[in-house]
Amino acid sequence: xxxxxxVEVYNVSxxxxxYQALDQVSxxxxxxxxFTLLGPSGCGKTTLLRMIAGFxxxxxxxxxxxxxxxxxxxxxxxxxxTVFQSYALFPxxxxxxxxxxxxxxLGWDRRRRRDRVAEMLELVHMTPFAGRxxxxxxxxxxxxxxxxxxxxxxxxxxxxxxxLSALDLKLRQAMRDExxxxxxxxxxxxxxxxxxxxxxxxxxxxICVLGQGRIQQIGxxxxxxxxxxNRFVADFIxxxxxLEAEVLELAGGMARIRTPFGLEITAPQxxxxxxxxxxxxxxxxxxxxxSQAEGHLLQGTVTGxxxxxxxxxxxxxxxxxxxRVSRRxxxxxAEGHAPGQPVSLGFRADSVRVLAQ
Amino acid sequence: xRALTSFRLWGLAPAWVLMGLTLIVPVAIVAGVSLADRGPxxxxxxxxxxxxxxxxxxxxxxxDELEFAPKYLVIIARTLGYGLVTTAICMALALPVAYVIAxxxxxxxxxxxxxxxxxxxxxxxxxxxxxxxxxxxxxxxEKAWKFLGGGDVDTFLFTNGAMLTGMVYSYIPLMxxxxxxxxxxxxxxxxxxxxxxxxxxxxxxxxxxxPLTWPGLSAGxxxxxxxxxxxxxxxxxxxxxxxxxMGTLIQTQFGGGRNWPFGAAIAMVLMAMVVVVLLLNARxxxxxxxxxx
Ligand SMILES: Nc1ncnc2c1ncn2[C@@H]1O[C@H](COP(=O)(O)OP(=O)(O)OP(=O)(O)O)[C@@H](O)[C@H]1O
Ligand SMILES: [Mg+2]
Numbered sequence: 001x002x003x004x005x006x007v008e009v010y011n012v013s014x015x016x017x018x019y020q021a022l023d024q025v026s027x028x029x030x031x032x033x034x035f036t037l038l039g040p041s042g043c044g045k046t047t048l049l050r051m052i053a054g055f056x057x058x059x060x061x062x063x064x065x066x067x068x069x070x071x072x073x074x075x076x077x078x079x080x081x082t083v084f085q086s087y088a089l090f091p092x093x094x095x096x097x098x099x100x101x102x103x104x105x106l107g108w109d110r111r112r113r114r115d116r117v118a119e120m121l122e123l124v125h126m127t128p129f130a131g132r133x134x135x136x137x138x139x140x141x142x143x144x145x146x147x148x149x150x151x152x153x154x155x156x157x158x159x160x161x162x163x164l165s166a167l168d169l170k171l172r173q174a175m176r177d178e179x180x181x182x183x184x185x186x187x188x189x190x191x192x193x194x195x196x197x198x199x200x201x202x203x204x205x206x207i208c209v210l211g212q213g214r215i216q217q218i219g220x221x222x223x224x225x226x227x228x229x230n231r232f233v234a235d236f237i238x239x240x241x242x243l244e245a246e247v248l249e250l251a252g253g254m255a256r257i258r259t260p261f262g263l264e265i266t267a268p269q270x271x272x273x274x275x276x277x278x279x280x281x282x283x284x285x286x287x288x289x290x291s292q293a294e295g296h297l298l299q300g301t302v303t304g305x306x307x308x309x310x311x312x313x314x315x316x317x318x319x320x321x322x323x324r325v326s327r328r329x330x331x332x333x334a335e336g337h338a339p340g341q342p343v344s345l346g347f348r349a350d351s352v353r354v355l356a357q
Numbered sequence: 358x359r360a361l362t363s364f365r366l367w368g369l370a371p372a373w374v375l376m377g378l379t380l381i382v383p384v385a386i387v388a389g390v391s392l393a394d395r396g397p398x399x400x401x402x403x404x405x406x407x408x409x410x411x412x413x414x415x416x417x418x419x420x421d422e423l424e425f426a427p428k429y430l431v432i433i434a435r436t437l438g439y440g441l442v443t444t445a446i447c448m449a450l451a452l453p454v455a456y457v458i459a460x461x462x463x464x465x466x467x468x469x470x471x472x473x474x475x476x477x478x479x480x481x482x483x484x485x486x487x488x489x490x491x492x493x494x495x496x497x498x499e500k501a502w503k504f505l506g507g508g509d510v511d512t513f514l515f516t517n518g519a520m521l522t523g524m525v526y527s528y529i530p531l532m533x534x535x536x537x538x539x540x541x542x543x544x545x546x547x548x549x550x551x552x553x554x555x556x557x558x559x560x561x562x563x564x565x566x567x568p569l570t571w572p573g574l575s576a577g578x579x580x581x582x583x584x585x586x587x588x589x590x591x592x593x594x595x596x597x598x599x600x601x602x603m604g605t606l607i608q609t610q611f612g613g614g615r616n617w618p619f620g621a622a623i624a625m626v627l628m629a630m631v632v633v634v635l636l637l638n639a640r641x642x643x644x645x646x647x648x649x650x
Contacts, residue, residue: 055549075552082553088546092568101564102554153555 003030005067006157006189007052012061014047021047023213025061029157029191034183036192038200039210040236045193048210049159052191053082066156076105081150083160087142089134095145096121096130102153120148123182140171147182157189164199176202197237201225209233229270231355234281239313241287241323243280247272247354255354260321261298269354279355284313284326286351290344291337298345302337312336316343384628391621399615409622429606433626436603439517440586443524447532447581448574450525455537455573473533481527485590488523489514492595515597523591528584532577539573540566572642579638583631603627 007029014022022044029035037045050056052063054075063071070078081102089098096117103113121127124144134142143163150158163179164172180203183190194200200207201221209216209224209232216236217229228234231242248264249256255269257278272278300323304315314325314337325345327336337343391409393401414430415423458469476484491497492514502510513519543566551561567574589604598605603623610620 053549053553055552074557075549076555076557080553082550084546084550086544086546088544088550090547090550090565101551101556105555105557105560149554 003032005029006031006033006065007191008062008064008067009048009052010062010064012048012051012058012063014044014051014056015059021213022058025210025213025215027208027215027218029189031189032187034180034190034192034203034205036194036200036204036207037210038194038197038207038237039216041195043210044213045195045210046161049082049161049191049193052157053080053159054078079153079156081153081155081158083143083146083150083158083163085161085163085165087134087146087166089142089145089149091134094131094133095126095137098134098145099149099152102149106153116152120152123151123185124148139166139168140175143167143175147179151182151186151188155188157191160190160192162193162195164194165196172199179203201237209236211236227268227270228281228353228355231279231281231357234353234355239284239324239326241280241282241284243282243321245278245280245354247275247278250274257354261319263297265349265352267349267352267354271356272354273356277357279357281353281355282323282347282351284324285328286347287323287325288346289314289316289325289327289337291341292344297347300343300345302339302341302343305336305339316345318345387621387624390617391625393618393621395616395618399611399617401617406618409616409618412619413622413626429623432601432603432606433630435600436586436627437630439521439524439602440582443521443528443585444532444578444582446521446525447529448536448578451529451532451536451577452570452574454533455540458533458537459540459543470534470537473530473537476526476530481590484527485523485594488519488526488595492519492522514595515599517596517600520591520596520600523595524585524588527588527591528581531580531584532574535573535576535580536570537573539570543569572645575638575641579634582634586630587627 005028009025009027012022012025013020025044025048037048039045047056051058051071052065054070054073054077057071062069065078065080089095090101093101099117099120100113103116108116117130118127121130124147126141126144126148129137129141134145137145143166146163160179164175167175176199179190179192192200192203201224204221206218206220207224208218211232217224217233219227224233225237228237234240235242243260245257245259247255247257247269250269250272251266253268254266255272255278256264256266257280258264259280267280269278298318300316300318302314303317303322306313310329312327312329314327316323316325323345329336389403390401392405392407394404394406395409396402411423412429414425414427416426418424454473458466458473461469489496492512493499494512494514496514498513499510547565547569548561551565556564587604588602589608592598592600592602592605593608601609603626607620607623607627610616610623614620
């Protein structure tokens with residue numbers, strides 16, 4: 001299915017005084033896409049979102065909404081709505097009035113407004129609360145109303161700035177699924193900001209990883225996790241082991257390398273120019289581990305153990321290198337590997353990613 | 358519970374005594390005087406005579422019959438009218454001033470607030486006299502007007518406009534401060550939410566800023582309106598005493614008019630009006646709090 005472009009961002013930079021918050025950012029978001037901006041605190045996610053909403057203007061570059069250039073339009077003339085991190089519900093209005101606010105400003109007649117408000121309340125399961133005020137709601141309920149208020153005017157794009165960060169863990173998980181199904185149901189393009197990688201992996205169609213004001217990588221969740229383009233992405237998304245290695249030979253997308261353990265393997269590579277030093281990334285769950293001293297490629301000793309319930313994270317010393325290994329606890333009360341115990345480790349060559357340094 | 362009651366009774370005794378001596382006793386005396394007989398050369402003789410209150414609405418005709426005479430009602434109405442206009446102008450001017458202060462850089466805020474309160478450091482009479490110099494014949498205002506190329510104008514001094522100018526000037530700090538406090542508390546994200554939901558500036562002002570700063574605006578309105586309806590100096594000095602207000606009326610009755618009981622009666626009416634305004638406001642505030650929770 002050919003989809004239109006909902007949002008196009010071209011070479012957008014933003015500086016505050018001498019501080020460069022965003023540097024040459026470009027991406028295109030398709031209609032009906034769940035697009036996530038992910039990055040550490042202070043990397044410019046909110047700034048980017050505020051430029052799309054119209055609360056900040058780019059120092060350089062262009063932003064297009066549905067093919068129209070919008071940098072000079074004030075926020076109230078953009079068919080974009082925001083779910084604010086603090087929700088920003090109007091405290092002096094009832095929930096129904098909050099939801100109707102945007103519709104009134106768009107000049108919807110009373111009857112259409114009433115129907116839409118009822119529909120939105122239904123959508124977020126808040127119909128019985130229509131007459132209440134925001135102060136009388138729990139955090140999760142406020143979040144739903146903020147969502148309903150922003151969805152009511154049928155915006156072309158919905159912007160969400162860490163909408164789940166104020167909720168407790170259980171609620172956050174439930175709201176993830178709800179948000180995702182809402183997005184599919186309404187068919188509205190979502191731009192979702194978070195610094196929680198799990199949230200991003202779970203909900204997004206595509207993720208844009210931002211770091212130090214630049215785009216580090218754009219891709220589907222599995223592309224981002226399995227094929228990180230650089231050290232920053234590999235480090236920020238999930239856990240990984242970085243190993244210094246030497247590239248012997250490049251052949252297409254593959255590189256023949258020598259690992260610090262003396263093994264020579266051929267593994268997928270990203271962004272390498274030629275032979276020389278490189279970094280390997282190896283995810284902890286992709287390493288196999290056995291208690292007997294032999295059987296696998298590498299021999300080591302367990303030095304640390306963190307029990308996480310569903311998983312146990314081990315730290316294993318292999319020839320002076322510390323490796324993190326993660327094991328699923330498939331059996332109840334399984335003993336696992338105690339610190340001090342010798343183990344053997346193994347991994348598939350194609351689980352390793354070779355990254356430029 | 359008991360302990361609290363007895364504390365209210367005895368622990369606060371000094372406060373009760375102070376309130377009694379400075380507030381209740383003087384008001385009781387004025388109330389008493391308003392019922393007294395008029396003394397021949399000012400002063401009064403204790404009595405129980407409602408004549409002074411009757412005088413507000415009626416005059417005695419040739420044959421001692423009561424004739425309705427609205428001249429004092431007109432003064433009361435005028436006083437209320439100017440009080441309301443002063444309050445409205447103060448509101449309109451204070452909102453942008455308070456908004457600017459609230460949005461100033463953190464380091465500037467205390468200084469700007471200090472500037473607003475600065476006039477209170479100078480005696481009221483001096484400040485009103487300053488307006489005499491500004492607005493008078495060949496005064497600063499006229500000179501500035503001429504300098505900018507304006508033609509001849511009638512003097513602004515001793516007009517109602519001059520009086521209003523003085524009243525607004527005198528009381529506007531009392532409006533700016535509570536409004537500033539209210540705007541300071543306003544979450545900027547709410548203004549952004551309004552713009553985000555297609556509200557232009559006017560919609561945002563009317564539907565978000567005004568309702569949410571209303572507690573500050575109404576507090577400021579009370580603080581301005583109450584002294585404004587009792588004011589004496591501005592109508593006398595800047596208005597040239599051409600139009601009697603309740604404050605000046607009371608003043609003349611105790612002064613040149615030598616009718617203390619009538620002056621006291623007008624003072625009681627003024628106080629009753631203030632009390633009514635305060636009670637209405639308290640009821641509205643209580644209703645508003647109820648609606649919030
Ligand atoms: N109005 C401003 N004036 C000056 N600097 C600003 C302004 N707004 C943001 N910044 C700076 O720009 C950088 C990016 O800020 P931004 O709020 O976009 O980060 P973020 O990615 O949303 O972070 P977080 O995850 O903590 O919300 C930060 O270093 C911040 O200090
Ligand atoms: Mg942010």
